[in-house]
Amino acid sequence: MSFDDHAGFDRPRRTRPRTKDRPDYSDDPVGLVRTIDRGRYRVVLTGDDEGREVSAAKARQLGRMGVIVGDRVRLHGDVSGEEGTLARIVEVLPRDTVLRRTADDDDPYERAIVANADQLVIVTALADPPPRVGMIDRIMVAAFDAHIEPLLLLTKADLASPAELEAAYTPLGVPVLTTQPGADLDALRSWLAGHRTVFVGHSGVGKSTLVNALIPGAGRTTGVVNDVTGRGRQTSTSAVVLELPPYPADAPADAERSWVIDTPGVRSFGLSHVTRENIVAAFGDLEEITAGCPRGCSHETGAPECALDLAVERGELAPARLESFRRMLGSGQ
């Protein structure tokens, strides 16, 4: 029997009880945290007021809960977006993913950098500054740990060959693309279409140059690589969400929106929050094989009777895949 069948039944007006200390904000608008600037959050509204940008501060009831770029938040108060107005962030909606890092491996405090990304593009220059495989591995492990799909984008292919890096990462199943000045970016655009992709890379690798090429008018400041240190100037300070133009250009109007999240250049990527189990779990086929390992097996090179080695001997696992995987394991704890 439904309520409607029951003549005269007094239907409750609210489905959820409203209590004194928990006001009901469910009618308040939701937005996406675009960037954070001196304790103020820039939030782009979604839904009815799609696209309007509002300045907001964290409401006291959120306590110490962090609000990060990419978060979907509920706003209360003045959401007109007019100069001088300030809305309050009263709720952080559940996150699909959280990309984390620690300052270094001994740092017990993990920092959540970006919420709700489903892809991570590791931007690496083939030269100037030279690639650091250890750093790429670390960022990749952070992506696997967070259930974010990693992709590798190699810039400055006009300066050096990508062959070595391609050989190091394709066995992991990680897609690799190369670019150089004037390169056709359509392959990259189709990677990004319909996704929320965070771009991570060392300063000076050409991240801003790419973002500007993808998003005309993004106005990301491009730096100059220092001739002495080979490092780029740290030109950007906060992560920022940028909307990509539709791709292909004739994509239907209701196609999934695509976002990139540009992050400031990183120099280190601590992983003290990542466990061996999480890295193994990111490779389903290998995890299955490790079911045959001795209890407590580290799966590292030389681990006695590691089932991964036996699988290679039996020709069931490509040696290059095991080697690349072990590099990942070595990056974590």
Ligand SMILES: Nc1nc2c(ncn2[C@@H]2O[C@H](COP(=O)(O)OP(=O)(O)OP(=O)(O)O)[C@@H](O)[C@H]2O)c(=O)[nH]1
């Ligand atoms: N040769 C070559 N130079 C490039 C390429 N892409 C970018 N550059 C140059 O590399 C320098 C750094 O590029 P940016 O785009 O500022 O690098 P970034 O990664 O955004 O650096 P930060 O803003 O410091 O994080 C600039 O001088 C670019 O012109 C490329 O494919 N080939």
Ligand SMILES: [Zn+2]
């Ligand atoms: Zn093992």
